Amino acid sequence: xxxxxxxxxxxxxxxxxxxxxxxxxxxxxxxxxxxxxxxxxxxxxxxxxxxxxxxxxxxxxxxxxxxxxxxxxxxxxxxxxxxxxxxxxxxxxxx
Amino acid sequence: xxxxxxxxxxxxxxxxxxxxxxxxxxxxxxxxxxxxxxxxxxxxxxxxxxxxxxxxxxxxxxxxxxxxxxxxxxxxxxxxxxxxxxxxxxxxxxxxxxxxxxxxxxxxxxxxxxxxxxxxxxxxxxxxxxxxxxxxxxxxxxxxxxxxxxxxxxxxxxxxxxxxxxxxxxxxxxxxxxxxxxxxxxxxxxxxxxxxxxxxxxxxxxxxxxxxxxxxxxxxxxxxxxxxxxxxxxxxxxxxxxxxxxxxxxxxxxxxxxxxxxxxxxxxxxxxxxxxxxxxxxxxxxxxxxxxxxxxxxxxxxxxxxxxxxxxxxxxxxxxxxxxxxxxxxxxxxxxxxxxxxxxxxxxxxxxxxxxxxxxxxxxxxxxxxxxxxxxxxxxxxxxxxxxxxxxxxxxxxxxxxxxxxxxxxxxxxxx
Ligand SMILES: Cc1cc2nc3c(=O)[nH]c(=O)nc-3n(C[C@H](O)[C@H](O)[C@H](O)COP(=O)(O)OP(=O)(O)OC[C@H]3O[C@@H](n4cnc5c(N)ncnc54)[C@H](O)[C@@H]3O)c2cc1C
Numbered sequence: 001x002x003x004x005x006x007x008x009x010x011x012x013x014x015x016x017x018x019x020x021x022x023x024x025x026x027x028x029x030x031x032x033x034x035x036x037x038x039x040x041x042x043x044x045x046x047x048x049x050x051x052x053x054x055x056x057x058x059x060x061x062x063x064x065x066x067x068x069x070x071x072x073x074x075x076x077x078x079x080x081x082x083x084x085x086x087x088x089x090x091x092x093x094x095x
Numbered sequence: 096x097x098x099x100x101x102x103x104x105x106x107x108x109x110x111x112x113x114x115x116x117x118x119x120x121x122x123x124x125x126x127x128x129x130x131x132x133x134x135x136x137x138x139x140x141x142x143x144x145x146x147x148x149x150x151x152x153x154x155x156x157x158x159x160x161x162x163x164x165x166x167x168x169x170x171x172x173x174x175x176x177x178x179x180x181x182x183x184x185x186x187x188x189x190x191x192x193x194x195x196x197x198x199x200x201x202x203x204x205x206x207x208x209x210x211x212x213x214x215x216x217x218x219x220x221x222x223x224x225x226x227x228x229x230x231x232x233x234x235x236x237x238x239x240x241x242x243x244x245x246x247x248x249x250x251x252x253x254x255x256x257x258x259x260x261x262x263x264x265x266x267x268x269x270x271x272x273x274x275x276x277x278x279x280x281x282x283x284x285x286x287x288x289x290x291x292x293x294x295x296x297x298x299x300x301x302x303x304x305x306x307x308x309x310x311x312x313x314x315x316x317x318x319x320x321x322x323x324x325x326x327x328x329x330x331x332x333x334x335x336x337x338x339x340x341x342x343x344x345x346x347x348x349x350x351x352x353x354x355x356x357x358x359x360x361x362x363x364x365x366x367x368x369x370x371x372x373x374x375x376x377x378x379x380x381x382x383x384x385x386x387x388x389x390x391x392x393x394x395x396x397x398x399x400x401x402x403x404x405x406x407x408x409x410x411x412x413x414x415x416x417x418x419x420x421x422x423x424x425x426x427x428x429x430x431x432x433x434x435x436x437x438x439x440x441x442x443x444x445x446x447x448x449x450x451x452x453x454x455x456x457x458x459x460x461x462x463x464x465x466x467x468x469x470x471x472x473x474x475x476x477x478x479x480x481x482x483x484x485x486x487x488x489x490x491x492x493x494x495x496x497x498x499x500x501x502x503x504x505x506x507x508x509x510x511x
Contacts, residue, residue, distance in 0.1 A: 076398055
């Protein structure tokens, strides 16, 4: 698979480390009453869809940036690559 | 029809005209006591033990393709019971004991071959870890034996003992481990279940559940609705997709694992050998091909085919322990869908929906578990309580904190 890095251009997926569903960006608020349940869902439960999947890849053997890759889990086709920082900020995170 | 030496002789002398298909191809009935979704090893074993041990015979196995088209026919066929944690080891030892009597039990040649499994170690620290594992294995009566490098040099002279990076210091043997002809496992369980009255329905995909007031009353399929008192999912790599139809999110990611086989060679490998410094395992099939594999590809996928970086990694692992493998030509490679769980261990459990049960999360190691998984799942379905050897394989263990993490990797499925 080739991941089209937003800053570095096309890179071999073997340069990256895979973390998982990009929902991991949305860390729950630890101060809410049902935080234990929320963290259980966050840490352990996954949608695991067959089809389009947004996921976190880390460019370990490159510029060490985290990317959000939108990839089809049936065909491995990659339709979108963004810097995770941009996605996190757009979702309301500080950084 | 029972198989016996006499029967083979008779058929041989009369032109082999008396062999019949070994299971029926029935149309689904309107209603069953138990519906099992998935005609892989685990689904068929569940049907077999339900009908044989627990006397529940009004059972259907619904398989979307043909039986054995999933992982049960794609794996590298290794069986063993060399786990460490109490939640796992008694279960896998139960499974190995069932393998040992399986062929007599279901009267089918599954080519169970206890040719041993050897886990190599390459450092003092790794030897200590393996000694600890060996002790855990002996506690469950599984048998374990430590071999030093001198012994291995005599037994397996082709290994690269003096590899500069990963010298072989010894290994942990489980002599009772080995390999089994994987397709024959599916066929043997299917035939056994069919003879007890179970309907095996192929080309029947489950597309939805009928759930009323929190109770599951049946399934929707491409062959129409079918009612059941109990519905038991057993679909390995498709677990998340199927259980999503019941509104569930699982602690599972689907990954692909590849396997490889070379051209047929003369007998060279006496048993199964695994590399301790990377992920590589190899055995030789009865046809002579070297069958081997390594890591999963490491990203979510339902594609049943892998990518080249892992092929390279597996080849490097092979070259690091037995350089002679470089002379063998690769014949085929393929992939299968792994239901990788969050702690690397499986689930055999009820769900929040009454009458709906779940079996999955087998990762890359569920073939060896096939008989015990079927047995324990049948127990749960028949008695509504877990089998004593599967009490920890619960879906709620991540919230209760009772995880079964053999490798201590945490909630990162691609590291298990
Ligand atoms: C390359 C590879 C190597 C492996 N090596 C080993 C090994 O050496 N040792 C070991 O112990 N394990 C190994 N495994 C793991 C092992 O094969 C699996 O864990 C085990 O086979 C899974 O259980 P199963 O046999 O029931 O799965 P499967 O055979 O995959 O059965 C699941 C079935 O469910 C069906 N299904 C899915 N969705 C639906 C639906 N909606 N309706 C109806 N049916 C459906 C599928 O078609 C499939 O037939 C390996 C796996 C792979 C892929």
